[in-house]
Amino acid sequence: MNECRKFRDVILTDYLDGELDKESRERLEAHLSVCTACRIFAREAKEQLGDSFKEVRPEPVPEELWRNIRGRIEAENRTRDIAGEILERVFKPFLRPQLVPAYIVFLVFFFSGAFVAHNRIKLVTEIEQGRYLMSTLGEEASAEGLENANLGTAIEEYFL
Amino acid sequence: MNDIPDDVLKKAAAGGLESFEAVYKSLSGFVYNVAFRVVNNRQDAEEVTQEVFLTMYRRLKDFRFESSFKTWVYRITVNHAINYGRKASRGKNRSFEYDDEMQVTVTPGVVEAEIEKEYVNTVVEKLLGAISPEQKACMVLRGMEGLSYKQIAEILEVNINTVRTRLRRAREILLSLRKKVEYERV
């Protein structure tokens, strides 16, 4: 029974589609010669499914389809052209080799500015922490002194 | 699918709309019919066909001409159709859903042969509605295009045994449905 199941799977695929190699084909035919149920199954499958599509008449392609496709392509091309033109007009003037030194100078200024700003934030944080340290130690901390002098020294002075 | 001369393809790839129209003319019948069989209705098939050709137009410039143009077109078409079909059938119980409308309507006054043809078409249409888009794609590529399992696996980028399983499942469903249809017809 299990064997029949396997043969029927083959009948519904490779057998119907003529994809069986010689050996498998002979094995199937040997089975069909002794198994009536599978023989009937094979015949019915061939009759019912053999060329389900051969007689199907092709559907005519609707006339307006190409006009729609052409319209969409042209619209897309127009959008692309406009985008290209904007890019060309707005950005191209800035993309000249003569401007490269100016860009380098700008970048140097930009990054050194960022570096200074970053360090300043760090310093302020350290001062804040220093204040906190002082107050927890219960000592009178001179805010002026802290802000003017650098923190490390203030602490050093205290401990020394 | 007709063979398209290389120079026409290259001009279309460079953006030439006249050449692309020639490409459309030779492929639209195939693309539309595969889409129609997979999504199973005309309006969706039109939408899929438009998307397929827009995709082709955009990607043609990246197409490597040494690989198979046919496989490329098959793949774009089938992938679009499957995705569309999946979206359409999401949340909907597809299996055996139109038992009630299995009756085939035949226009009066049509000659015998025409009735038979109309019958075959309606039956195929109805049967195809009962299987998944992936299964349909395999059935269409095999049945309508006569492609081998190996070619179908290559187009769908799946294992050859996956192609076998899909065809087997589809045919099991079709067999059980077909028996019903034949019975109701008598």
Ligand SMILES: [Zn+2]
């Ligand atoms: Zn058997």
